[in-house]
Amino acid sequence: MAETPIAPDIAALSFEDALRELETIVRHLEGGQVRLDDAVDAYARGSQLKAHCERRLAEARAKIERITLSPDGQAQGVQPLDVA
Amino acid sequence: MTSPADDRGLFEAAAPSANAEHSHNAPARSVSELSAALKRTVEETYSHVRVRGEISQPKLAGSGHCYLRLKDDSAVIDAIIWRGSYSRLSVRPEEGLEVIAVGRLTTYPGRSSYQIVIESMELAGQGALLKMLEERRRRLAAEGLFAPERKRPLPFLPRTIGVITSPTGAVIRDILHRLNDRFPVHVLVWPVLVQGEGAAQQVARAVAGFNALPADGRGAVPRPDVLIVARGGGSLEDLMAFNEELVVRAVAASDIPVISAVGHETDTTLCDFAADLRAPTPTGAAEMVVPVRLDLLAQVHEGGQRLTGSLRRLIAERAMRLEGLARGLPPIERLLEEQVQRLDERSERLTRAGRGYLDRRLAEVRHLGAALRSPREQIAAKQAQLGQTAAALRSASDYLMRDQATRLGHLTTRLRPDGVLNGMARAERDLEGLGQRQHQAFERRLADLSQRLTAASERLQASSHEAVLRRGYALVRDEQGAVLSGQAAAVAAGAVRVQFHDGDVSAQVHGPLDDGSAPGPAEPPARRPAARKGKAGDGRQESLF
Numbered sequence: 001m002a003e004t005p006i007a008p009d010i011a012a013l014s015f016e017d018a019l020r021e022l023e024t025i026v027r028h029l030e031g032g033q034v035r036l037d038d039a040v041d042a043y044a045r046g047s048q049l050k051a052h053c054e055r056r057l058a059e060a061r062a063k064i065e066r067i068t069l070s071p072d073g074q075a076q077g078v079q080p081l082d083v084a
Numbered sequence: 085m086t087s088p089a090d091d092r093g094l095f096e097a098a099a100p101s102a103n104a105e106h107s108h109n110a111p112a113r114s115v116s117e118l119s120a121a122l123k124r125t126v127e128e129t130y131s132h133v134r135v136r137g138e139i140s141q142p143k144l145a146g147s148g149h150c151y152l153r154l155k156d157d158s159a160v161i162d163a164i165i166w167r168g169s170y171s172r173l174s175v176r177p178e179e180g181l182e183v184i185a186v187g188r189l190t191t192y193p194g195r196s197s198y199q200i201v202i203e204s205m206e207l208a209g210q211g212a213l214l215k216m217l218e219e220r221r222r223r224l225a226a227e228g229l230f231a232p233e234r235k236r237p238l239p240f241l242p243r244t245i246g247v248i249t250s251p252t253g254a255v256i257r258d259i260l261h262r263l264n265d266r267f268p269v270h271v272l273v274w275p276v277l278v279q280g281e282g283a284a285q286q287v288a289r290a291v292a293g294f295n296a297l298p299a300d301g302r303g304a305v306p307r308p309d310v311l312i313v314a315r316g317g318g319s320l321e322d323l324m325a326f327n328e329e330l331v332v333r334a335v336a337a338s339d340i341p342v343i344s345a346v347g348h349e350t351d352t353t354l355c356d357f358a359a360d361l362r363a364p365t366p367t368g369a370a371e372m373v374v375p376v377r378l379d380l381l382a383q384v385h386e387g388g389q390r391l392t393g394s395l396r397r398l399i400a401e402r403a404m405r406l407e408g409l410a411r412g413l414p415p416i417e418r419l420l421e422e423q424v425q426r427l428d429e430r431s432e433r434l435t436r437a438g439r440g441y442l443d444r445r446l447a448e449v450r451h452l453g454a455a456l457r458s459p460r461e462q463i464a465a466k467q468a469q470l471g472q473t474a475a476a477l478r479s480a481s482d483y484l485m486r487d488q489a490t491r492l493g494h495l496t497t498r499l500r501p502d503g504v505l506n507g508m509a510r511a512e513r514d515l516e517g518l519g520q521r522q523h524q525a526f527e528r529r530l531a532d533l534s535q536r537l538t539a540a541s542e543r544l545q546a547s548s549h550e551a552v553l554r555r556g557y558a559l560v561r562d563e564q565g566a567v568l569s570g571q572a573a574a575v576a577a578g579a580v581r582v583q584f585h586d587g588d589v590s591a592q593v594h595g596p597l598d599d600g601s602a603p604g605p606a607e608p609p610a611r612r613p614a615a616r617k618g619k620a621g622d623g624r625q626e627s628l629f
Contacts, residue, residue: 014239014240014241015240015241015380016239016240016241019380019383019384019387022384022387022388022391023387025391026387026390026391026394029390029391029394029395029398030390030394032394032397032398032401034398036398036399036402039395039398039399040395043391043392043395046387046388046391047388047391050384050387050388050391053380053384053387054381054384054385056241057377057380057381057384060267060268060269060377061268061270062260062263062264062268062269062270062271063268063269063270063271064260064271064273065270065271065272065273066251066272066273066275067272067273067274067275067293067305073289073293074293074296075274075293075294075296075297075305076304077304077305078272078304078305081251081273083251083252083256083257083260
């Protein structure tokens with residue numbers, strides 16, 4: 001399923017919404033009262049949601065930056081911050 | 085500490101000079117000169133003082149300057165805070181507030197007074213500080229800045245976190261470390277002073293600065309999804325920057341959710357009240373702001389497992405139900421056999437029914453056909469019938485002819501002239517007799533009639549007017565011979581003829597006479613016969629006819 005392109009509406013979902021929808025689909029399927037066609041569709045969507053969530057989690061990477069200020073005190077840019 | 089001798093010495097040392105001035109009869113100073121000298125002395129000597137006292141009678145003038153007095157148990161000093169300084173004050177002057185004021189002394193020569201110009205002011209003592217904070221908290225709360233409905237939920241998983249704190253020190257390290265443990269994320273640090281002069285301004289500007297970043301991420305710096313305002317623990321005075329109204333208002337006004345992590349758990353600042361969430365420590369803020377990545381991974385993984393498992397179970401269950409139903413389904417051959425059998429039976433019945441039907445119809449046709457005669461047959465039959473009828477008719481007419489002939493024969497034999505001749509002779513005799521009888525009757529009748537004629541003419545003769553005339557009566561007529569039957573007619577006629585039985589005479593009527601008085605010699609007889617003559621005539625005519 002990983003190579004399946006993720007539908008744009010799913011890609012636009014926040015992680016939280018995607019996870020919540022995945023949970024909903026799983027509960028729905030586990031309820032068992034689903035038409036098989038619908039179940040297959042729901043499964044496909046659930047797989048995409050899962051992939052989306054995994055990708056979002058895999059992206060997690062620390063990036064520490066420090067705001068540089070213009071003379072008038074506004075944010076001007078960033079530079080790496082080393083606090084170690 | 086100083087010896088009386090020193091005191092005396094000093095006094096004595098000073099005295100001669102004073103005495104000298106007096107003695108020199110120095111020129112008198114003007115009041116202004118003196119006042120100016122005093123002012124100079126005071127201002128030079130007390131150009132920077134810290135004085136502790138209690139605020140009394142603070143008054144904010146329309147000019148923006150604030151006038152007040154500082155006092156303690158036994159002394160009082162006037163004070164003024166110019167408008168520019170007043171706006172920078174961290175403590176709002178308030179009656180009874182014990183403060184340490186920093187400023188310089190000056191005099192006001194016009195009223196022979198001196199006063200302190202206060203440039204900054206801080207609360208004296210923790211009790212006073214807490215009292216002031218409580219008062220401020222109440223005031224800001226009344227404005228609604230701390231209202232629960234203003235609090236916004238934190239994003240579940242922020243992509244960027246803005247941290248407002250000192251870029252050095254344990255606080256930022258703790259936060260970054262804990263973030264990295266839980267969920268590595270993009271952190272933007274806005275460096276600020278967290279203590280001392282200008283700290284509050286910097287913090288407030290940082291909050292506003294993060295909010296000012298473009299939200300769609302087009303700017304050079306991405307806009308954080310959540311802010312952490314953090315500072316390590318410290319004394320109440322150390323944390324004062326986070327109690328400043330400036331900071332509180334900036335945090336309350338932030339569109340980005342704010343976590344306040346100032347000091348230790350026991351420390352509370354007004355910034356905590358204004359923030360959407362208060363973290364007990366900076367590390368606590370890091371725990372609140374992101375979930376644990378591994379937990380999420382596990383959760384997603386579990387979701388995926390359940391997804392696959394549930395679909396598999398779903399399909400397996402359906403397959404099982406399908407299998408069960410399929411078992412319940414009777415074999416197709418059996419269904420077919422029965423149907424085939426029914427079909428065979430029906431088709432056989434169909435064939436039979438068809439044939440029977442045809443047979444029946446054929447029999448009907450034959451029956452009807454048998455009853456049907458050809459025209460020739462019918463004509464022959466009719467001809468035969470006609471022949472019979474004609475023969476019958478012929479014999480009947482022959483019989484009738486013979487019968488009539490027989491009857492004619494009979495009648496012919498009975499027809500003889502004798503009867504007729506007898507009759508004629510008898511009629512001749514009868515006719516002769518009748519002629520005689522007619523002649524005799526005629527004779528008798530003729531005699532009778534002559535007799536009656538004779539008698540009638542005798543009677544006629546007897547009853548005529550001439551007979552009357554014989555008895556003496558006369559008949560009067562006019563010239564033309566018409567009978568005059570009355571007086572008036574006679575008068576009218578004038579000339580009359582009077583008939584007697586033996587001839588006529590002419591006479592002249594002169595006129596009428598009166599009745600009965602003197603009858604004329606001619607008149608009365610004329611009149612009487614006339615009247616009677618009518619009667620006699622009538623009677624004779626009656627009898628005649």
